[in-house]
Amino acid sequence: MRAKAAALFDHFNDVFWNEDIGFYAFCLDGDKKQVLSLASNPGQCLWSGIVPPERARRVVERLMRPDMWSGWGIRTLSSDHVSFNPYHYQVGAVWPHDNGFIAQGMKRYGFHDEANRIAEAVTRAIDFFELDQVPELYAGTQKELGSFPVQYLGANVPQGWAAGTMFSLLQAILGFQPDAPNGKLYVDPVLPDWLPEITVRDLKLGKESFDIRFVQFGNDTQFQVLKGPPDGVSRRPMAMLRPGGIKEVCLTKGQEIGLKTF
Template structure:
């Protein structure tokens, strides 16, 4: 405090997605404020290119007023915020059904897409890479943004440009979603083009990034377009986006649950077998609740409900042991053991509370219950897979479209069940606009 009390692109968008089922106002605010600061021209000092969504902004004396000593006015050193903006815009539409929102941010979205294809893909090979053009030179601008976060299997750092695996997944998801958005706007030709681009990317990704010997996706591609063969948690985020083929998704999940990655409290950011592994380093071995929430969501997407619940149980067990049930942004990747049944704090000091760590709780609950909104078509899909440690839960005032819904979920034997306890609509909502709740599996 107060360094991190400001607007961050990646963080605010991640929190918006995590909390969509409980507070879609986060998304409305993030979409609006970030659009206001979307880059309009190239400015290498601030790592800005047209259409790019900012990383962070500062208002202090060093940034503004007389000094202009730091570039955070705003700063654009992020490889993923521009892509995540499209994902959150789509998700907000799915939960609210508000097509006017799409019209309002259509131009912003088009600029994001242009940035993805022309600046996010530096060498034009169809994959996302990042490279800093700023004299401040941030080595890593994915969500793992520590200077030493991206390493080869022998522990040596990877030079720029770097094409991380999860960035490809984000683009696949964003273009698939934007195809849906342009369909809603009546622009079918644009929608078909985006859908085709997404499918081409998926096919090429599963060929280029797959490590058969590890049974897992590579951390990324290095400047020579060779695989960064480190096993890292980033591979799990590829399941969240849906870019992974089914068999590769299942094998990746099994790989991430092996002992070198699974600590008992969650999935480590980097394999214990890597020469650079350190359970106390910021992003080379500890556990991030936000990362694990995304991975668990990806496991559930591919039908791996038990594996998803295993991750969630580990994170929830850790949170239960922290003061006031507040999850820190990161905690150590030390192996859970009978005599040390307590998660070890990150020694350099982690932010507590921290927005996307807290948001991961709501994200993981949504994963367990299998909530997927389709407000434009007046539907809410549910696919509960309750574990035995959470046999009964009721959600009150779940907002989907113009309706507020109370749902109860419970476990009976090996099966999970659900029922609608109450549904209320905003004044003036017609009967045909009421939400229909239905099983994801039909």
């Protein structure tokens, strides 16, 4: 399985990466030629770990450019694309769960600020919806002074995977890395200015249950274990992959911890 994963890593990056635009192709056409429409999908490639670390910054920066970044989250399709429609299901709207995955992906490559920026945008957008219920998607209109996220009339509200976005965003902010077999929870918290303190309660890890308080002190985030074994929670950076990425983790004996982390 590790050999197959390494082969997939190589083949995917050979076929889909486009050096000229510094981004991944949206798909391959019938002749196996790259279709270079700029979509949010490569953000989920960050989440999966299939992006080599040396390419991650270019992917992150491209996703955060104005044509992809609406201010309420990352659009499914660039506003510069001929088919862009901010009110359409797949070609310009903002999907909360898509943004949650992207934020997690940015976190795992060490882009804390960008992950927190997505978390803030989606969280503030959800504040506008009735009962703070997370909609399946909302329009990818540009955020401006006095504007608000536009309801997508056909969206399911609430919806399961959209509601799960909150857990993805919390993961992106606090950097949870569970290692249940060894009874350890690793964290890599970076609280943004708009969320200077948060307490997570009844966090299950194997047979243990934790309450953990996170507090921002200047440019640092500290944590305190309020319930559960204090030595069960430790700080560890998420961005641990060496050049070579997941291929190296897959092929090196004894690197199972890398697979658990990522």
